[in-house]
Structure formats: C-alpha cells, structure tokens
Amino acid sequence: MPSHPPERPVTPNGVARAAAIRHAALELFTQRGYAATTMADIGQAVGIRGPSLYKHVASKQQLLVEIMVGTMEALIAEHDAAVRGTVDPRERLRRATEAHVRYHARHRHEAFVGTREIRSLEEPNRSEVLCRRDAYEQAFRDLVQAGVDCGRFHVTSVRLASYAILDLGMGVSVWYREGGELSENEVAWQYGEFALRLVGAPDAD
Structure with a gap:
C-alpha cells in the first residue's frame, strides 16, 4: 500500500474534520489497540457514518x-x-x-x-x-x-x-x-x- 494516498481538495472544514478523525483514531488506538479498532469505531467517535469517512481518510493504516x-x-x-x-x-x-x-x-x-x-x-x-x-x-x-x-x-x-x-x-x-x-x-x-x-x-x- 502506498504511504501517500492521492491528494484530495482541502478546505478549512476539511482540515478540521481530518484533525478530529486523527485525534479519535489516536484515542482509540491507545485504548483498544490498532488491530481491535475499526474504521466504523473511528467514524462513530466523530459522528461520521460508514462510507462518508472515506471522503476524509483512505484507510485505518x-x-x-x-x-x-x-x-x-x-x-x-x-x-x-x-x-x-x-x-x-x-x-x-x-x-x-x-x-x-x-x-x-x-x-x-x-x-x-x-x-x-x-x-x-x-x-x-x-x-x-x-x-x-x-x-x-x-x-x-x-x-x-x-x-x-x-x-x-x-x-x-x-x-x-x-x-x-x-x-x-x-x-x-x-x-x-x-x-x-x-x-x-x-x-x-x-x-x-x-x-x-x-x-x-x-x-x-
């Protein structure tokens, strides 16, 4: 898997949402571990459902x-x-x-x-x-x-x-x-x- 996914247009709201997603992922990786955390868990933590999360981030990795x-x-x-x-x-x-x-x-x-x-x-x-x-x-x-x-x-x-x-x-x-x-x-x-x-x-x- 490439370490740098294709770039997406970035807006101020998009930057804030991406930061919130990273923060949620960090908290969950700390509490549960990477393997036990799902993208659905991360989406739930920031109030984003299923496929919509992939508009902001390519993968858990x-x-x-x-x-x-x-x-x-x-x-x-x-x-x-x-x-x-x-x-x-x-x-x-x-x-x-x-x-x-x-x-x-x-x-x-x-x-x-x-x-x-x-x-x-x-x-x-x-x-x-x-x-x-x-x-x-x-x-x-x-x-x-x-x-x-x-x-x-x-x-x-x-x-x-x-x-x-x-x-x-x-x-x-x-x-x-x-x-x-x-x-x-x-x-x-x-x-x-x-x-x-x-x-x-x-x-x-």
Whole structure:
C-alpha cells in the first residue's frame, strides 16, 4: 500500500474534520489497540457514518502512518530548535533532553502508540517511520559523540548512552500527569541533569 494516498481538495472544514478523525483514531488506538479498532469505531467517535469517512481518510493504516510520522517529525523539529544557538556540548545535550522530556510529558498517547504499534505498520510505511526514528536517535548520538570528542563527556559506549537518554524521556509518558507532585519544568530540568550525569559531564562552571 502506498504511504501517500492521492491528494484530495482541502478546505478549512476539511482540515478540521481530518484533525478530529486523527485525534479519535489516536484515542482509540491507545485504548483498544490498532488491530481491535475499526474504521466504523473511528467514524462513530466523530459522528461520521460508514462510507462518508472515506471522503476524509483512505484507510485505518493511513491514520496510523499520519500519527506516527507526525510524532517523529515533531520530535525532530523540537530537537533542532532546542540545540540551535549554542555550540557547547553540555548545553546542547541538556536542551535536547529537556525538549525530549517535554514532548513525552505532553503527548503521552502519541508516545504509547508510537512504541506499541510499530508492529502494525505495513511496508513501506514501517521503513519510513523507522528511518525517522533512526535519524532522531542519531541526533542524540551525535551530541554525545561531540562531547566525547572534545573531552567533556566520558562514556564507554556512545550508542548505549544515547539509548539510555532516550529511554529516560520516553518513560515520562508512562507516569507523568499534570498537577502531580512535580511540574513539567521540574521534571525536564531534573532529567537534563540525569542525562549529563549519565555521560559523565562535569558540573557547569
């Protein structure tokens, strides 16, 4: 199945309806899982019956792809914005980690579906999403490697260090809730500290 269906004319109402359909699909994929969710379920959630839903979306697979590709594109964009404006390896890693944590605190369902439903993607969609995931992991690996190269970070394995930092942030989506004991800012700052300790970075001057 092609990952990009034929384009349809887009109107303001159409954009809003498409966003509502994606949101409903995300909620249902989170609650029931991709396999157990039907297009009829999604249509019912947004008040659209049967064939009318296909005027807005080609398939359930397309919805999953849009959710997962959108998640990765958002993560990559926020990472790039976070590290822009500084060349200091320590500060770049802190900012990238904080952006990673903030995204997972704010988008728990996207994180859950992105992890669990990679198995549900068909080719070439699966490879497309995995390529973006690899690029995002590589961005963290490059940050850690830059710190090692200039003698600021000290790790046995750059790859394992980058995986550990990513796992830290992804775990936030499991337990973090607004209004809890710690604010998003406190969690993001503390996880930035965890990342710096993990790579053996010295305290800031």
